Amino acid sequence: MGVRQVAKLCLVVLLSLPASAAEKPRVFVLTDIENEPDDAQSMVRFLAYADQFDVEGLAATTSVDQKNKTAAWRIREIVEAYGKVQPNLLLHAPDFPAADELLPVVQEGLPTYGMNAVGEGKDLPASEMQIETVVADSRTIWVTVWGGPNVLAQALWKVRETRSKEELEDFVAKLRDYTISDQDDSGPWIRKNFPQLSYICSPGFHVGGASCRLGRSLYILFSR
Template identity: 35%
Template structure:
């Protein structure tokens, strides 16, 4: 009996040991942040290719659940797939140092096509493969949130929230705004107005600390890092030189770096991806009949012009005029009852002007101006979108600006630490 009892206890001990190891493995796996990246890769700015290279080289640190192509311009999910093909060529060499890197096959399986066009005035259209994937991932049972890193247009997130608003309970968003907000202003306005309780980091300028390298050591400056730490290292290194001649930009990477260092549950703390402050309103200015240089708005604010014209027999949200602002053109919409509207957001402080064009005489040739200033969100107005308790944005302290870029020093201070960490991974691809 003593012998049998000893055997039984030994067996139980072995079971507990292996059971604990298995549970620990699951715990470690679940501790990895769940991530979907929505990117305009292949669109108007090639820096997303640089950020994608960085993402793949660090993908062992995350549960990567989706790669959604949400471009403006010519990009499609094929641009993601092309980058995965390059990653596959370096995969075996990377693996000994990071055995939990996802397989190229698994990355291809989670790559989805999102919305290719900017949302109309109402801020949403029809579901896409990408928006439906966001919903499906958000609805998975998990003890941690799904982080949605938006590197471009926010249309697919807006569509997902429209179609399944309950996912707000399960997601957290880090959006690289600024220029992306300008192009995605209708989708953004929909989210701010109808989903103000979203957990959101809106980085309109902070991210620029990633590539504004005024205070960097010479070997880490954007035009030197490639030669010093990337050149000659793997197929990914060969590809990197194709974008900005290898100069470091990677303006979307701070969203991922936010999860790599610091406490992501506390946006007001310190991290590689910046430090932010809570905002309770999103600046919005509605100008009925136009604006002039007497009108000052906050940079990154929603600027909405409304004009009066004839009542016409077209569906609401039809594009019936255009507005040119700062040498770029946006569609203007019929809102019904003889009211016409268009939105814009400046990506920086500026003195701007606009001019409309239309086959409708009353909407043709209207001109005006405005001035946008920092800090965001500026002075309160009755038109502002009122936000919930978990919306964060760039810090307003002037000491944290780089030139006119609000909050950028909260990232630039970690530039050396981050880039040297990445340099260690590039060593894995040395021959």
């Protein structure tokens, strides 16, 4: 198990701690799945804990290592495989969602790197679903970012451009963002433009030391 996988597993455990029958953490996953095997492995592991969450979205994104494509098809493939074992999982816990409940929340981000996917005319089902899920519920929502966060950046950009100041403040107040480093330039943009956003950037997982900083991360620089 790689360091990135360990970090993601720790996040899953962290989020599952306060879960109860009355209220579960809401989770929206952004993943650069198919960049390398770890995100597919992490998706399998995440679904093994799916009874602990309200899964609001599973979105395929780009990242520094996968700049020109997204792979929602792989998420769907894993969810369909999960559906085959879900009846057995229900023998152990009653709240595992059916695959038919999860497939509609699998969405595609723009197959474009970083801030090039943010702005006028860049709306896609993934960013639109993110807006809808935040607005529709008064509870906070965890956005876990395993790749680049430009889907979240586009959602924030659109809310800022199309809604009132009060609506934007309410939107941002509900978000809890957790990223595995900065894997494109949209993370620093989010932190600069929405400083009130609860944003955890997990640093130092990659060779080269701390990977999160305002501006381009060391991870991005070293990968050129």
